[in-house]
Structure formats: C-alpha cells, structure tokens
Amino acid sequence: METKKPEYVDFAVTARKYKTLLTKKFQNRKPWINPSAFEIQSIIPGTILNVFVQEGEIVSEGEPLLILEAMKMQNRIQMPFTARIKKINVEVGTRIPKDSLMVELEAVDEIIE
Numbered sequence: 001m002e003t004k005k006p007e008y009v010d011f012a013v014t015a016r017k018y019k020t021l022l023t024k025k026f027q028n029r030k031p032w033i034n035p036s037a038f039e040i041q042s043i044i045p046g047t048i049l050n051v052f053v054q055e056g057e058i059v060s061e062g063e064p065l066l067i068l069e070a071m072k073m074q075n076r077i078q079m080p081f082t083a084r085i086k087k088i089n090v091e092v093g094t095r096i097p098k099d100s101l102m103v104e105l106e107a108v109d110e111i112i113e
Helices: none
Strands: 008-013 016-021 039-041 046-051 064-070 073-078 083-088 101-106
Touching: 064 101
Parallel strands: none
Antiparallel strands: 008 016, 039 101, 046 064, 064 073, 083 101
16 A cells, blocks of 8 residues: 655745645635626625616716625625626526626727716
8 A cells, every 4th residue: 555645835934934734625725716807796695686787788887786685784786897788697586696797797998978
C-alpha cells in the first residue's frame, strides 16, 4: 500500500515565509469568479415582489429595477449604471436562491433622453 506524501504550500506573512498543508475543505472549495458588471445577481435568497423594467428598456443609474423580499424586508434593487435591459430572468412571485442571475444588462452606445 502506497501512502501519499503530503504536499506543502508556501505562503508569506509580513516578509516571513511559511509552509503549510491545505485542508480537504479548502481544496474542495468553490473557486471565486469575478462577477460581471452586466449581470445583476441576488446576494440573498428571497421572493420577487415587483419588477419595474422591461426587456429592451434603457434605464438610468439609480432607478429601481425590482423589489426582492427577504426575511420580511423589502430590498429595492437599483440600476448600478445607465444601460439597456437585455434579459429579465425573474418573475413576480418567484422564490430565488442566493446568487441567482436576476437581470442581464448590455451597454448603451448613445443615451437618448
């Protein structure tokens, strides 16, 4: 029976170098992915109470997109920057989990007021 040799990983803290073993939990963790600015995801699970926008509509920064109710609180999700609504992936009354893609955005070439 062959035993697996432990694999040590280097890390540094304030100019001192150390070696450590990684735990199974750390090795099996979900990798972090840099979120896209053009995707609005839910940061908490909840229920969609209202959707204020439609696909294809140009929405200005700060305008409300939808209301997400979580833990008896109504969270107003606002537009982070001026863009066009590419796709709405939620409906009123739908329960969504954390990290659900709610709204997809696309860049606007020229802003029409």
